[in-house]
Amino acid sequence: MKRRIPLSFVLFILLVVYCFSCSAFYLPGLAPVSFCEEKDVPECQTQIQLFVNRLDSVESVLPYEYDVFDFCKDVKETRPSENLGQVLFGERIESSPYKFSFKKDVKCSAVCTKIYKKDVKEDVAKLDFLKMGMQLNYQHHWIIDNMPVTWCYDVEDGQKYCNPGFPIGCLVTADGRAKDACVINSKFNEKNTYYVFNHVSIKITYHSGESEGWKGARLVGATLEPKSIKQTDEKNLNCEDGSPMEVPVVFDSDVSVLYTYSVTFTEDNSIKWASRWDYILVSMPHTNIQWFSIMNSLVIVLFLSGMVAMIMLRTLHKDIARYNQVDQENLIKVPSTRDKSSVTYEDAQEESGWKQVHGDVFRPPRKGMLLSIFLGQGTQIFIMTFITLFLACLGFLSPANRGALMTCAVVLWVLLGTPAGYVSARLYKTFGGEKWKTNVLLTALLCPGIVFADFFLMNLILWVEGSSAAIPFGTLVAILALWFGISVPLTFIGAYFGFKKPAIEQPVRTNQIPRQIPEQSFFTKPIPGIIMGGILPFGCIFIQLFFILNSIWSHQMYYMFGFLFLVFIILLITCSEATILLCYFHLCAEDYHWWWRSFLTSGFTAVYLFIYAVHYFFSKLQIIGAASTILYFGYTMIMVLIFFLFTGTIGFFACFWFVNKIYSVVKVD
Template structure:
């Protein structure tokens, strides 16, 4: 029966992964309907003629602070409108609004002027606006434009003849006072004047569409949108020319009046070889991460096989040998040894000495110190584990892809709120097993402690964003909504789960606990608590650190993350690795007659979060170019939230694996 269940689980896992890759090639996002476009005069309800170009927030790899489009002195839409944003978009700081760039299907535009921005030398307001624009160019802030729910990309050649498509393009660039061209200034040899900014005030937009003439549907569907930013100095808004010309220079010293004319061009191209379902492929192909991901998976599998071999050796050889020897001694007692004196002469004592884990059977289930706190951590960890599993599973099916903006965060928050019941149940059941009686305190801590720490950290980070005027600052109304979800839904559900948890009897232990605690012998260096805990997190972290690099890139370097199939597979490997590493160390500690395994099992796998923090520090100093005190505080503030969540998640995995293991071995051998 167990083999059938195990085989069924593996079959389901393989089927899910295969289905994921099949869905990726057939349907990019289930439930997202394509939009058709027709020429002017041929439109209707099922075919639009105007292509909306939206602008999103601007961000930079050199700063954690994103800003809304309107904060910079760019051209603005006369009738500004904002599409509805979900909770995830608001939490991520996305601020989408309409743009002044007007596009109609199959109507080419050549060097159309949008607006002119004038800056007077003696006007303090103009000086402030221009200084902020210079700051954006100096820190390499990037535009993010959207057409038909697709990013407008800037594709350019990189090393080895490959092409990279960036879902953003810079405001401009800077040539420093020592003549060094920074960022995008390296693409044009004309950007060579010292201490000068070059603003990209012109864009050539190319929209590629797939015609439905031979497909059986009306109109056309957009399959790609690319642009090329340029810096062109225009002298007259009514007579603009975008062919050649000198770059639009913004001097480092504001010594004279300045005018910047923003223009754009649009061309359309038909390409029926690109299907609408695969229109994101040209962006994803330019990110050659697949080989590295497979290397990461193979590296993780080697670690899992090593740990599985060690655990199998313990279960099949050591424990089997102990159990067989114990049973042999029992039979010898009954058949050959009628007297008590003779009993003591058989190799039973040797068997006991060789099996230190059996000698602590009367203390192994002794309630731990700080059992209240441990049960609270395990309840929250269970909530996070279930939330993570369901979120990643839905992401593998394509529902939480990059095209569905903010869906990942929205799904995670909603699931966390709705999973208060299992958190309360697990916490209450374990607390009752530990012999606790303060059930009200247990429920309140389960519902408020860890979420309260996260919210306090998040609120402080939000205050910094608000002071800095960043678009990532969460509006007051959204904070109230989050509190309402927490106290109005999550907390009551936690109480419901705790009610059923306390109503159930305590978990039955396979052996009785002695009244007097056994003295723990002196431990070797490797079986002491701290060295064991530190060693326990190394292997689980080794399974995830490559995947962690891509996740941090997507968060802080604003790269697109789409490899949820790999992430789900690494998630499963992490579960196995944490479980096996904790079980292995737990067995060694029990053999050394140290029966304090409750907290140690939680901290052994939970210590992986410490390695996560160390890696985040290394990533900050080696990979990022972040400058400024506010950005640094924000980086480490958000990192601490990630570390706490990961600590609860991995610690819970290790605890329950060890809990199962200890119950299993002491129920098989009936020690008295």
């Protein structure tokens, strides 16, 4: 009889053959672009387009679009297609009037002139908004060939720092104190005055490709230096040196701002196109700190692993060996008509210990439906996070592929509704629940509904403030369509298969009458145990958490996904082992209420996350304004809820495996 080859296997082989037969294979959005002086090669481009992104500030959570600040606009403004992640992150990329011809240097070219008349109300509002941006140190973010245009300057210890943004201007206060970028130039000394950076000197570095297998040149670097220069003669521009472009705080006369630029091209064949981001990343030397964090976390993991191993190999092994020995002796002495399980347990019973609660340890918990809903959603988040970080670790979701990380996470969450419904339904049936319709609906709607309601309220604030981070109405409708059109039906499918299967078989029977729990010591009471349980997992992640918060709120580039994936694995192990340890101590104290406690023990790490976020807000950030504060804590609550479900689910299933393991080995009934 011939075996039939599965169709999926044939499709996989065809896909592999197709990929290897292609002349080249690139990750989405990362294909290199070649540039030439003349349009003599079809694969080459002669024009270099500079794109502008939203402007943001470390002193405000509200980003704004480039056009809101009344800068020079492109006559034929175009917007490249944006993925879902870019829209959710509030990126607003558009073309600019800065266009260059490859290898053609430009010296002091005018872009446009902006005139603000004191008697025109619209001009007064535009200039006030521009001054607000300079006061809050709003930063430009320019893009050339999908690469950030950086501002590199010297810092302490002779190191060079490359910032993927540069300020629109700066302020010298009424007491003569230079704020932010005004410290770079001694000419910025006029009190109570704004200085606009109206000139940029751009340097574009390229790899000629002479010794490579491709035609044309490829861009491997783009830096600039912002300057403030007041032009006195528009026909005879001077962009090298001159008095700075001042904007007085009091708008008592008309203001004219002329924007100019210079561009130079430099050949450097030592820089490979694949490593063209390295000069930006090298200026962020966090590797030593990361390894210190990893080593610190590994010490915690080894300590917990030793504790768990001691319990499993020594304490439980001795208890099980002594139990089995008594079991065999009593089976010889008693008549065959006597129930084996009752003799075994009565003769092996001790005054205290985890075996005392064998008849109550699998008693269904209170609020079992809510627990099953949390566990279903936590499973969905866990699988989504694991796959996303794994793909990011492989380089598929690098910073060069803008918005890919968020897009991947959202799509995975939508497609993982089936595991959420299955886990929730299976556990709810194990708990003896009968309201399966309510369980399925709450699994699909409760936690996502809370997140969406919070997100919608934050979006309303962004709409009112006119921020570019406000999600368009069409995108909100698309998100709702993904939720109700794909995620909810998949959750129902998973719940169908979950309820169809029998309940999870428990190794021991549950007594009809609950056993009375003895008086507990301070450390075995629920609240102290839960509070202590989240300390060790948080200790493994708080250094990595600092860099993540920096990337979100301080607008720093995050690229250390290898470290993040390793810390993610360490977090899994730490949450599991810490929960197992505390669960064992509670069972030894004859407290059999472990269902919710196992979930809350590791889930309490999210509370420490919130406390750290509060500390970060008051100690590291310079955010001012009620709207920015509300937005910060609103988005932080979404992070805390997701992290609570994620860590709580890890601890629960680790403890569930542990309890089933020890009671199935002993087989008390």
